[in-house]
Amino acid sequence: MTTPFLQIRNIRKAYGDVTAVNDVTLDIAQGEFMTFLGPSGSGKSTTLYILAGLQNPTSGDILLDGRTLLDTPPHKRNIGMVFQRYTLFPHLSVGENIAFPLRVRRKPKAEVDAAVRRALKLVRLEGFEDRMPAKMSGGQQQRVALARALAYDPPVLLMDEPLSALDKKLREEIQYEIRRIHQETGVTILYVTHDQEEALRLSDRIAVFSKGVIDQVGTGTELYANPATRFVAEFIGDSDFLKGRIEATDGKSADIRIGEHLILPAVSVHGSARPGNEAAVMLRPERLTLSSTPVSTAGSLAATVKDVTFLGNNTHVLTETATQEVLSVRLPFGHEAAGSLRPGQPVWVSWDSSSAHAFCT
Amino acid sequence: MSAVTETTAAGNSERARGTSGWAYALPALLLLLIFFVVPVVGLLLRSVLEPEPGLGNYATLFGSSTYLRIFLNTFMVSAVVTALSVVIGFPVAWMLAIMPSRWASVVFAILLLSMWTNLLARTYAWMVLLQRTGVINKTLMNLGLIDQPLALVNNLVGVTIGMTYIMLPFVILPLRGVIKAIDPAILQAASLCGATRWQCLTRVLIPLALPGVAAGALMVFVMSLGYFVTPALLGGTANMMLAEMIAQFVQSLVNWGMGGAAAFVLLVVTLCIYGIQLRLFGAGRLGQGA
Structure with a gap:
């Protein structure tokens, strides 16, 4: 059997007496859209932050292409991330925001410009290069954040409830965009949400988190037709x-x-x-x-x-x-x-x- | 502490509300007129009228190398004090902004206590520390780092050290507010974008904190230009600063004309610097929302 693309191995995260994530193990295939679904405090975001390197697990391992990621600091993991809050750099224009990851990698100017143009086209914001983030709507800001996270072609894109601050109609519109971008780029996406409808709409597979453990992993249909626990049955549908x-x-x-x-x-x-x-x-x-x-x-x-x-x-x-x-x-x-x-x-x-x-x- | 930013914000909202509230501002305007505008105009008039009408006082002031040297000293010391306050104050403000609030309040208390302690007492304390037989020189000599005591007092070095110490809170307090308002997630995002710690600092944190740096630096620079007590006590007679010169004109020489001219030059310079700062950082030029 070939090595799975991304492996989460027995990850545990404890804060003092509180265990936020308890022995989570999951394999993710290349190009897969995997959603961590669960209520707040179920450990889904913590698991994502451990993947990003913004938190360290108490024990366990993360392997990308068979190699551990844990000894790589966040800025060298080459992972893209879109946050729940708006995290565009307020002092930089849209174009400069998207160029940021390439500039800190000291890429030549022509390459940076081309990548910015490509990323803006991907999120359908051509012509917004010179706009300042404060002058954009929440939905546009999250699309720029998505463009920034994809500008350097990361193998894995992490998304931590990126649409939770938006209203329902806009949320559905951007969900559709995210699906299209996933199909166009083939990037592996790990998506955190507490919204079952969002999870069903976007994902190839869903991992349902409850109290720090994964109750069940499967396609939306599998989870709905054959829930493994009462929690999954209640949470989905x-x-x-x-x-x-x-x-x-x-x-x-x-x-x-x-x-x-x-x-x-x-x-x-x-x-x-x-x-x-x-x-x-x-x-x-x-x-x-x-x-x-x-x-x-x-x-x-x-x-x-x-x-x-x-x-x-x-x-x-x-x-x-x-x-x-x-x-x-x-x-x-x-x-x-x-x-x-x-x-x-x-x-x-x-x-x-x-x-x-x-x-x- | 961020008096500068507050006044600009108040000015903006005043403009937004239109001019209907003018009458309510009248008492305050009257107060300003009587206690601020009139004396300043009086001083200006004396500088051009005494001892005889004309710009003679200004000609003397700018024509003499002694006076120009005092201006130069004042600007140099103020610039160095401002730079040192920012360089030392930035990390302290940063630390205050991110450390657990229990510890931050301890550091805060220390800062405030030092600010509330009598200025003269603090300046004399530096005199004792910096003198030839003071703790600093003794320690350095005992460590074998120097053979001769360093001249740390009665010169501009002493003035710079003493004033930097006194000015630090005026940088730290507004800067802490600005840094605290920066969402830590923005720095996490920068880090995931591939920025090293150094790049996060220079490309994200410092640019975002710049309005706070500017506000603190302006306050320190302007206060330093007119500072009297510390230069008078820690400085030498050879290297006078502007405030000392004005005091001497008025107190010893009873020359209100020259004193007024010097004070007026100081005021104009201060207003110019304030104007430049407003141009560069005023009215939310960085578009950071509120």
Whole structure:
């Protein structure tokens, strides 16, 4: 097997008693768009800062092309980075900002000028060379920052929530730009965000961080269809949870009892599954349907409609089961039940058991 | 401490608000007129009227090599004091800006205590330290670095040392504010762009701190030009400075005409320097936002 392009090996970072990153290991392929997704304080930014060399890990190693990066200071790592805050040099014009990494490398003037022109073209800001950063919008500043980070053709580009200060519309516009630039340049990108939609839109693969560890790595589809932990299930997409108890299990799937009467057969199970253990059964709201009679081929629960909200392409129905558990259901536009639902109405909530996942603690 | 930047900022916002608030400024303007403008005009008038009308006092001032030498001394010492204050003050201000706040407040307290200590007491303390049998000369001799005590007092060396010490806080305090306002992420970005520590300092930190350097340096230079106590005590009779000369004109020679002329030249020079500084660094020329 060939050596992976970028390897994060058992990285740990502790501040006194607090462990920010705990034994993170990850391989990243050349040209891959890898996103670190997680809430604040989950260790995703710390991992990125360790890659940049702005922080040192307590233990572990980072290898680029098989060679360790840890003994290389940040200015010699030849890594590009775009920060969350605006970090353009305020005393330099846009052109001088982009030229900065090449000038400190003492490149000849012709080469610097050509690189600046190329970088500005890449981020579609031709003609902005002489503009001062303070005279630009936040979105433009981050595009210049991106141009500056790419001007010296770094093999790896790090991005630490670069769009979090921008409004939603502008954010989507620049996400599209980042995707295009990734395709045009083929640079390997490591992108940190807490926004699952952003992660799904941009990434080849997503590493979901929680409490200093990576819960799961995979494509967006994999994470959504087969979440490895309850945290991943909750963080990516909407989810419903039902309390249950394991009746029988072979370790991979289990029969799970919900309430008095219902047993869900062969639900794929994660965590320490042993008969008698409690399990949380995860269902996706758009995989649930409503009907007036139980559906025999799948799991079904009796419930009462609490609230109905029409949202255009789908209708959001809040239901409560007999055991006071809330299930939210998303019915596509045109679903036969959607029009006639009223709060207080008894219904049967049904699902295909292959879409259920159980998590044991 | 950054009186210079504050006045320019106030001036700008005043202009932005238009002229409707003029009446409210009247008491302050009156105060300035009575206690500042009138005396200065009076001094100017005396310089051209006493002992007889004409520019005779100015001719004497610029015509005599003794007086020109005093002007030269004053500018030289002020320039050296300013340069030394910036060179010593910059690292201290930087350190104050980035060190943990608990330690920074200790250093801050030391700075302020020294500023609050009586000026005469501090200047006499330097006299004791710098004299031929003072601690500094003794230490250097005991270490075998020198054979003869150095002449550190009663000359311009002593004046420079004493004044640099007194002026340092006036550089450190405004500079600390400016450096503290620089986002550390900008320096991290510079480092990742490939800049060495030295390049981060010379290409990013110093250019961004330049308005603070200019404000502090201007204040020190202007204060140094008219400084009296330290040059009078630590300087020798042979190398007089401008303020001493004015004092002598007025006190010993009771020559208000010459004293006024010298004071007026000092004022004009000061205003010119302030004007140049405004031109170069005023009104947020660097576009750093606020």
